[in-house]
Amino acid sequence: MGVPRALSLAPVSPPVRWPDQTLDVAALRAAGHRPVPFRDVVLKVHQRCNLACDYCYVYTMADQSWRDRPLIMEPATWQATAARMAEHAAAHSLPAMRLVLHGGEPLLAGLERLSRLVADFRTAFDGDCRLDVQIQTNAVLLDTELLDFFVRENIQVGVSLDGTAADNDRHRRRADGRGSFAEVDRALRLLGRPPYRDVFAGLLCTVDPSTEPVAAYEALLAYHPTEIDLLIPHANWSAPPERDAADWLISVFDRWYGAPRRETGIRLFEDVIALVLGAPSRSEQVGLSPVAVAVVESDGAIEQVDSLKSSYPGACGTGLTVFDDPLDAALDHPGIVARQIGVDALCATCQACPVQRVCGGGHYAHRYRPGRGFLNPTVYCADMLKLIGHISNRVDTDLRRRIRPA
Template sequence: MPEPEPAEWPLQGLDVPALKAGGWQPMPFAEFVLKIHGRCNLACDYCYVYESADQTWRTRPTAMAPEVLAATTARVAEHVSDHLLEDVSIVLHGGEPLLAGEAAIAGAVEQFRAAMPPPCDVEVSIQTNGVLLTDAMLAMLDEHDVGVSVSLDGDRDGHDRHRLRANGRGSHSDVMRGLNRLAGSHRRLYRGLLCTVDLDNDPIRTYEALLETGPPRIDFLLPHGTWSAPPPRRPVEGGGTPYAEWLITVFDRWYHTPRKETGVRMFEEIMNVLLGGQSQSENVGLSPVAMLVVDTDGTLQQVDSLKTSYAGAPETGLNVFDHSFDEALWHPGVVARQIGRAALAPTCETCGVRDICGGGAYAHRYREGSGYLNPSVYCPDLMKLIEHIGRTLQRDLARAQPTRSN
C-alpha cells in the first residue's frame, strides 16, 4: 500500500468545498494516460518511476489486466458521454509500454475506439524508449494509427550517460535503429522526441543530434527535482541559472536558423503565451490541466511525475472499478492544477513572468512541510529563459513594424 499522504497543500489548505459552493466547476478530463505495462527494459538513472521517492511500482501488477482495461475503457466512455466531449487523447505509457506486446496494444486501441460514443474522436499515441520499435511493431502501430514519441537524450555519449540497460550497456544504438525505422516508412506516426536536459551535454551538439531523424517536434524536459531533493546542479539558494543558459543556447540556434528545422515545444509554448495565446503544455502558462493517469492496477492518479515528491504523492485513493472520473475531478491535487493563479505561491503574485511561467511544472514546486504552494525549484532559470525569449520577440516585432514617413 502507498504511504499515507502528508497533510500539506493542497491536501490541506485548499478549500475545494468552498470553490464548489461558489460555482467553480472543473474542466473534464480529455487526456488519459494508461500505464499498460509497469516495467521497463532500460534502467535510466533519472527515472521518476523507479528511482524516486515513490516506489509503489514494486507492489503493482507488471501489466494492465484485461479487466482493468475494460473498466478503464468504460469509464472513459462514461466521461465522454457525461460531458459531450468531441475528442479525447489516449496515451499508452509505462514503464515501457511496448513490453505489453503487439497483440495487447492492438487490442487496447481497438477497444477504446469501439467504445467511444460518436462523434467523439480518439487520438491514440504511445511514449516509448524506442528499443522495441521493430518492423512488426511499427506495422501494427501504423495499422491502428498510433502516434509515436521517443525518448532520446542527444548523441551517443549524451544519451548513454543515463539511458542504460540494467547490465550497464548503452541503449543509443538500439534506439536509433528504431527511430530510423519510424522516421522512414512510418513517418506519418512520428510525433517527436523527448529529451531530458543534462548540463554535462553540449547544448548545440545535443540539439543537432536530435535533428538527425527529422523529428516534427522536440520536447526538452527539465530533470525532475523539488526544493527538498533539488535537480542536479540547481542551487536552491540562488547561485546561477545553469539550465536557462543551456536552453538559451539551444533557443538561439533554433530560432535564428533561416529555415525551420523542427518545433521545440517549450520555446513555442512560451512564445505563444507571450503573444497572448493559451498554453497547451502543463509546464507553461496557467491553462487548466485536464489529464488523468490510470496505473496497471486501475488506480487513478494525478500526473505521475509527482512520484519525485514523496511516496504516494500521485495517488487519489480512487480506482476505475469503484469511482467515476468525475470524482477524481474534485480531488484537491487535480483542482489545484485547474484553478490557475489561485494555485500559485504568494511570492509568484508580483512576478513579471507569472502568467507565462505559470509557476513552472507542478512537481517541481514541492517542498516538504508546505507541499506544492511554492515557486518552481527552477524559478531563476525559468525567469531568465522567458525574459530572453521575450526580448528576442520584442526586437523582431519592432523590426517588422513598417516605417512611417512624414
Template structure:
C-alpha cells in the same frame, strides 16, 4: 459544480500505464529512482478486464461532459514490453467503447529499443502515433539511458528511428523527448536530435523539489544553469523556420503573445490529464512521484469510481485553478502568468506544500525573459 466561480474541466488526456516495468535503467527515471516506489507492488501488466473498465469510464466521462475527442497515451514503464498485439487490443477496446461520437486519438511513448517493422505496421493500421525518448548523441544518451547491465541503448533507438523515418511510417512519428543533462553540450545535443528529423522536440528538465532539488539546481542560488543550457538552444533554433518545433519554446512564445499553453510546465491552462496505473488506480500526474511515496495518489480506482470523483481531488483541483493556485511571489512576478509557477511537482516544499514558486524559478525567469527580449526586438524591427 461551482466553487467560488471555479468549474472543473473534464479529463481529455488519459495516460494508461499498460506495463509497469522497463527494459532500460535510466538513472533519472521518476518512476523507479525517485521517492515513490509504488511500482514495486503493482502488477506488471494491466489486465484486459481493467482495460475494458478503463474504456467504459473514459466513454462515461466524455459523455457526461459532452467531450467529443480525447487522447489515449500508452505509457509505462515501457509499453512495448506488453507486446504490440496487446497494445492493439487496448486501443481497439477503448475505441470500441467510445462509439461513433467520441474520437480517440492514440499515441505511445516508448524508449524504442523494441520498435520494429511488425510493431509499426500494427500501429499504422490503428493510426497510433509514436513518441521516442532520446537524449542526444550516443555519448549524451549513454550517460543516463542504458540497460541495467550498462549496455548502450543508442544503436537500437537509432535503428528504430530510421524505420520511423521511412515513407511507410513517417506519419506515425510524433517527435523526440530529451531529458536535459547539464553535462551534455546543448548545441551538440540539439543537432544530434535534428539528425533524426523530428517533427517536434520536448526538452524535459529533471524532476526535483525544494526538498530534493534537481542536479545543479541549488535552490538559494541565483545561478541559472538550466536556462543557460536552454537559451543556447533557443538562439540556435529561433528563426530556423521548418527545422522542427521545440515545444517548450513554442509554448512560452504562445503565452507571451497572448495565447494559451498546451503544456503543464508553462502558463495557466488547466490540466486535463489523468493517469491510470496497471492496477486500476487513478492518479494525478505521475511526475509527483518525485515528492514522496503515494504523492500522486487519489485514493480512487476505476473499478469503484468514475473519473468525475477524481476531478474533486484537491490535487486535481489545484492543477486546474491556474492563477488562484499561485503564491504571492508568483502573482507579483513580471512573468507570473507566463511561467505559471512551472510544473506542479517542482513547487513542492515541506511545510508549505505546493503553494511556492518552482524550484527552477530563476531558470524559468531567465529563459522567459530571454525569449521575451528576442520577440520584442523582432517586433520593433518589423514595425519601423
C-alpha cells in the same frame, strides 16, 4: 533548566501540506469553479522497463509504488478504463479524447496484448467522440511488425532520446550498464521511412545541462521530428537540481529560433512565445492553462500526473479506481483542482512576479517543499526568469523591427 528540545514531550502538530490538506474544493465550487474535463488519459500498460535510466521519476525517486502494482495491466482493467473514458466523453460532450499508452515501457506488453487493448478502446468509443491513441516508448523493441500495427490503427509514436550517443548513453542505459543509443537510432531510422513516418509524433529529451546543448539539439534534429519536447530534469526543494538549466535551454533556443527556416517544433519554446504574445500554453512546464490529464495505473488506480512521483510517496494518489469511480470523481480531488484554478494556485511570491502569467509557477512537480506541499515557487525559479526574459526580449526585438515605420 528546562527540558532539552530533543526530549520535549509537548505535542508537535504535523505540517499542513497544500493542496491535499488545505484546499477547500467545496468553497471553490460554491464560488463558481467548474472543472475542466479530462482530455487525456495516460494508461500504465506495463510497470517495468527494459532500461534503467538514472533520472527516472518512476524507479529512482521518492514514490516506489510500482513495486506493489501488477506487472502488466489485465484486460478487465483496461476495459473498465475504456468504459470510464467513454462515459466521461459522453457526460461532457467531448469531440475527442486521447489515450496515451505508457509504462514503464509499454512495448513490453507485446503486440498481441496491445492489439487487444486498442480494439477494446475502439469498441468503447463507438459514439460521437473520437479516440486518438499515442504511445510513448524508449523504442528499443520497436520493429516493422509493431510499426505496421501502429500505422493500421493510426497510433502516434513518441520516442525518448537525449541527444548524441554519448549524451543519451550517459543516462539511458540498461541495468547492466549498456547504452541504448544504437537500438534507438535503428528504430528511429525505421520510423523515419514511409509509411511509418506519418505516425512519428516526435522526440522527448530530458535536458542534461552538462552536455553541449547545440550538439544535443542537432543530434535530435537529424531524425527530422515534427516536434521535440525538452524536459527539465525533475527536482524540487527537497532534492534540488545539481546544475542550472537556463543557459543550456537558451543556447538551444537561439539555435532553433535563429534558423533560416522552421526545422521542428519545440513545445517549451513555442509555449513561452505564445504566452508572451497573450495566447494559452499547451505544456505543463509553463503557463496557467488547466491541466486535463488523468493517469490510470496497472491496478486500475486513478491518479494525478505521474511526474509527481518525484516529490513524495503517494503524491499521485486520489483514492479512486476505474472499477469503483467515474473519472468525474477525480475532478474534485484537491491535487487536480489545484492544477485547474490558474493564478489562485500560486504562492505569494509567484503571484507578485512580473512573469507569473508566462511562467505559471513553473512545472508543478518542481514546486514541492516538504511540510508545505506545492504552494511554492519552482525550484528552477531563477532558470525560468532567465529563460523567459531571454525569449521575451528576442521576440520583442523582432516585433519592433517588423512594425517599425518606414
